[in-house]
Amino acid sequence: GDSVTQMEGPVTLSEEAFLTINCTYTATGYPSLFWYVQYPGEGLQLLLKATKADDKGSNKGFEATYRKETTSFHLEKGSVQVSDSAVYFCAPVTDSWGKLQFGAGTQVVVTP
Amino acid sequence: DGGITQSPKYLFRKEGQNVTLSCEQNLNHDAMYWYRQDPGQGLRLIYYSQIVNDFQKGDIAEGYSVSREKKESFPLTVTSAQKNPTAFYLCASSPDPADRDNEQFFGPGTRLTVL
Numbered sequence: 001g002d003s004v005t006q007m008e009g010p011v012t013l014s015e016e017a018f019l020t021i022n023c024t025y026t027a028t029g030y031p032s033l034f035w036y037v038q039y040p041g042e043g044l045q046l047l048l049k050a051t052k053a054d055d056k057g058s059n060k061g062f063e064a065t066y067r068k069e070t071t072s073f074h075l076e077k078g079s080v081q082v083s084d085s086a087v088y089f090c091a092p093v094t095d096s097w098g099k100l101q102f103g104a105g106t107q108v109v110v111t112p
Numbered sequence: 113d114g115g116i117t118q119s120p121k122y123l124f125r126k127e128g129q130n131v132t133l134s135c136e137q138n139l140n141h142d143a144m145y146w147y148r149q150d151p152g153q154g155l156r157l158i159y160y161s162q163i164v165n166d167f168q169k170g171d172i173a174e175g176y177s178v179s180r181e182k183k184e185s186f187p188l189t190v191t192s193a194q195k196n197p198t199a200f201y202l203c204a205s206s207p208d209p210a211d212r213d214n215e216q217f218f219g220p221g222t223r224l225t226v227l
Binding site for chain 1: 116118143152153154155156157160202204206209210211212213214215216217218219220221
């Protein structure tokens with residue numbers, strides 16, 4: 001069946017460090033791909049998305065490129081801030097009606 | 113402001129009791145969803161509704177029930193049949209369930225604890 005694999009956390013970084021969170025998925029066809037972010041005690045917010053192969057989604061300094069060949073959608077940010085501390089979820093759409101398949105989430109902790 | 117509200121933020125219930133979690137949206141979205149989140153796990157889909165008066169089971173519907181009598185409301189009842197109901201519950205909505213590119217908008221969540 002469809003599945004999503006994210007790198008395990010927590011990932012602990014110093015401020016201004018480079019962040020990469022790996023995400024690979026299995027799905028039928030070419031699903032739209034999403035990254036959501038969850039700040040402590042809150043619901044999820046859309047961070048970025050890509051809807052077709054080679055598309056790059058970007059927002060708030062984060063980027064992710066839809067790699068069809070490797071079925072991956074890795075999230076990157078060049079210089080993290082303390083305010084980026086959160087849990088990040090990779091989620092491809094795996095159904096014709098828009099069902100999201102969530103990864104387990106990766107907790108990121110940025111220290112000053 | 114448009115958005116999704118969930119109430120209450122924290123909910124405690126005794127074992128064996130049913131409890132209903134509220135979810136309201138004023139975004140005029142057709143589709144609504146309920147997810148369950150457990151520590152260290154991703155979100156798992158409980159139920160979803162693509163249109164008023166219609167809903168379908170998700171991956172973990174056992175022990176839960178929903179209704180969709182109004183477009184803006186999608187309450188979730190956690191019944192006594194749910195064996196492990198302590199979790200964080202998230203409600204979401206999206207404009208058009210037929211558009212796979214639509215994002216889902218999430219509420220702030222309700223943390224349910226069974227005592």
